[in-house]
Amino acid sequence: MYLTSLPSIPSQIALQTCIGLSHREDTDNDIDDINAGTYSIYSSVIDQVWLSELEGFVPEISDPYDYLETCFSSFAEGYILYDYEKQKALVPSIITYASVHNSIPIDINEVSSLNPPLTLNLLSDLSHEWRFMTPFTATEHMFTNYINQTTSLAKLNPGYDFDGFTHDLLPPLSSDLDIDVNLIDFIVKEKLFLMYLVRNCVPDTREHKLFSRIVTENTWMKPVKVYGYEDSIPLFGGDVFEAETNCVAQHNLGQIATKGVNNLSYFSRKTKQITEPLEQNPTEEVSFDSTTTYVALIVGDGDNINMLKKRNFIWWGARQARCRSDDSSYGRMCFPLTWTISPQLLTLIPDMIRYFFDGALNTGRDYFVLPPSGDLYSYPSMMPSEVQDNYIDNVVEDFRLLSTRSSVHWEWFFSWRDAITTYFPKYSAKTDSPTGFFLTNVPFDVPIMQFKLHEDFKIVGENEGVVLFKPNEWRGVSGTSEQSPSAKDMARRINLAPKGTLRHIYLTSDGGASIDSLYSMVDYLEDHVKIVSADALIDLAIQKGA
Structure with missing residues (x-):
């Protein structure tokens, strides 16, 4: 499947979603060679070295849209439409929606450029159904209807330019590049509840009240593992809520710092996890000496x-x-x-x-x-x-x-x-x-x-x-x-x-x-x-x- 232009952010979102769907099971088979190649959109020399070290080979770089056509036909149950330019701030909820429905989000402005045309079923047209939603109402909708179809939490910072506590409305997104697509494949693979509300950790805001419900009214393991990175409120040269634990009164959160990590659904696809102690160098035998x-x-x-x-x-x-x-x-x-x-x-x-x-x-x-x-x-x-x-x-x-x-x-x-x-x-x-x-x-x-x-x-x-x-x-x-x-x-x-x-x-x-x-x-x-x-x-x- 090819587009008439270079890969756009909406196209990368679609690709990452499909890669995530393809890795939901242990897929240690031929399709992995294709999946590894698709990382080339977001790759670096270090990515290729890691593939060589961990997999024993560097796969041939394939055209992402060749893979997308294969992925659509093999792993997705359908697609959803949304309007990226008008609904950019809703992308976290749209990805969660696509994830629980095993579907691919397609920008309505690009669907006509797909060649060959889509043969999947259209599951929902969110460009119409969600046309009046805000980031808050979209997150609330996903919580109300889908929270227990997800496994844990992730935050994708879509680039809000937050400059204080005085705004009554969320500030606008600044550019395409502010949406970090890297972690989307893993979010979809694990069916994480993806969200981002600027004030979700700020007490006495409606975002905070909703977030407090999200992290308590679920079937997730506790403490809740939060993927991504919480960097919305800077202070003292750091981010006040980056560890997540003090984000809500329940104090039942902890972060796995994964912002910017690409290919994680690929690297985590193997089910052979470590259950026996890894070997370390023996601790040195040192006798305390008061002159040292x-x-x-x-x-x-x-x-x-x-x-x-x-x-x-x-x-x-x-x-x-x-x-x-x-x-x-x-x-x-x-x-x-x-x-x-x-x-x-x-x-x-x-x-x-x-x-x-x-x-x-x-x-x-x-x-x-x-x-x-x-x-x-x-x-x-x-x-x-x-x-x-x-x-x-x-x-x-x-x-x-x-x-x-x-x-x-x-x-x-x-x-x-x-x-x-x-x-x-x-x-x-x-x-x-x-x-x-x-x-x-x-x-x-x-x-x-x-x-x-x-x-x-x-x-x-x-x-x-x-x-x-x-x-x-x-x-x-x-x-x-x-x-x-x-x-x-x-x-x-x-x-x-x-x-x-x-x-x-x-x-x-x-x-x-x-x-x-x-x-x-x-x-x-x-x-x-x-x-x-x-x-x-x-x-x-x-x-x-x-």
């Missing part, structure tokens, strides 16, 4: 699937090269390095997590821990008791499958007292070995008041089996803030710490830091500083004691 300063270096942002697929993949290649090099200039460059990695890969892209774990065994010095805040990007201490218990069980299972005892953990600044006294101690009854949590405050530049000035860690729980490490985040190298010291200054902080100090560095790239920042810093560390893995730092804390 110990530091664990942790690479952050591993909760973000798109970063794992792109940025971390590049950093991982550089790390592998350094550890393989015989060049003496590398010196101590294959030091123990700990990476955060999303446990959601265990089911989303099991071959990808195996790739990283296999590479770690090759270096012998790389380790993995859970990202913020464990199973999902969330604020677990806010969750109600039953949901929180489910969440802890999920984290403990992630510990088992990833063969680790550590997690980075984020909470809002006002939640730490409850987290320290109630949430973290629960792990001591759930695990046989000491566990550790590397804390970061939200907002990040606010100190956690429950830690004393010179207190680097706390030990809590029954039998003192849970170690909480004080935040120490490295976001950039500009030297303009506490979290953005130069590599030399960061090393100086470690060198001047009292000997016997146990500390970690949690590195993120949002302020310009990179894995090269760590390599530069290590060059400045003095001989009394020993780099260890995150799990080894837990053992040292237990040895040293509170």
Whole structure:
């Protein structure tokens, strides 16, 4: 099936929807070769390398409309019409509608250009039936009629230009390019309830009241997994509701950061998920020495699937090269390095997590821990008791499958007292070995008041089996803030710490830091500083004691 012009956004939406339908079952057969080729509309060199690494081949790039004709005839039960230009803000609900009806959304302005013409049944003409709907009423309609035909939640930011709380009406969409089509195939494959309302997390708005019903009046697992990314309300250089947990009073949400992830329905199509523990490098056996300063270096942002697929993949290649090099200039460059990695890969892209774990065994010095805040990007201490218990069980299972005892953990600044006294101690009854949590405050530049000035860690729980490490985040190298010291200054902080100090560095790239920042810093560390893995730092804390 061909169009007379280059692929438009509505055409890509149709294609992504059909790809999602084709991957609803484990389709490990010839059609996968075609499906892999269709990613070329949204591909990069990294996509092709991943296909080569995980699938063992790079498929021939096929014309997307050749595939669309095949997909229509093989997987779709019909099509629906809508008017993209007039109903752009309704696209999330239109995709949900198409998903539950196993149909393809076609822009009414392009249907006449299809060659050959459509032979599918027309299921609905939403350009007429929904002509008076707003994003709110369309979302409400889908909730009222279809919520329990979906499996979880996704948010697709269609590009609202939100500039405050004063608007009575939703601001207009700005351009075609603001609609991120990448995740649509996975949303359709999983039958996710797709929505986006600017004020869905803002209390005392009708959007928030509707969203509160959406996340409670359903048959979904709790806490609810939210795919995509919530970035509608920026504050303090971040997004207030990005972790989703504090979006509604029920606090039963957590995010799987998947905005911009393409080909996810293809990579997640295999049903051979990981149920037995992955092999990690053994934790170093280190005896605490009061004349030594110990530091664990942790690479952050591993909760973000798109970063794992792109940025971390590049950093991982550089790390592998350094550890393989015989060049003496590398010196101590294959030091123990700990990476955060999303446990959601265990089911989303099991071959990808195996790739990283296999590479770690090759270096012998790389380790993995859970990202913020464990199973999902969330604020677990806010969750109600039953949901929180489910969440802890999920984290403990992630510990088992990833063969680790550590997690980075984020909470809002006002939640730490409850987290320290109630949430973290629960792990001591759930695990046989000491566990550790590397804390970061939200907002990040606010100190956690429950830690004393010179207190680097706390030990809590029954039998003192849970170690909480004080935040120490490295976001950039500009030297303009506490979290953005130069590599030399960061090393100086470690060198001047009292000997016997146990500390970690949690590195993120949002302020310009990179894995090269760590390599530069290590060059400045003095001989009394020993780099260890995150799990080894837990053992040292237990040895040293509170």
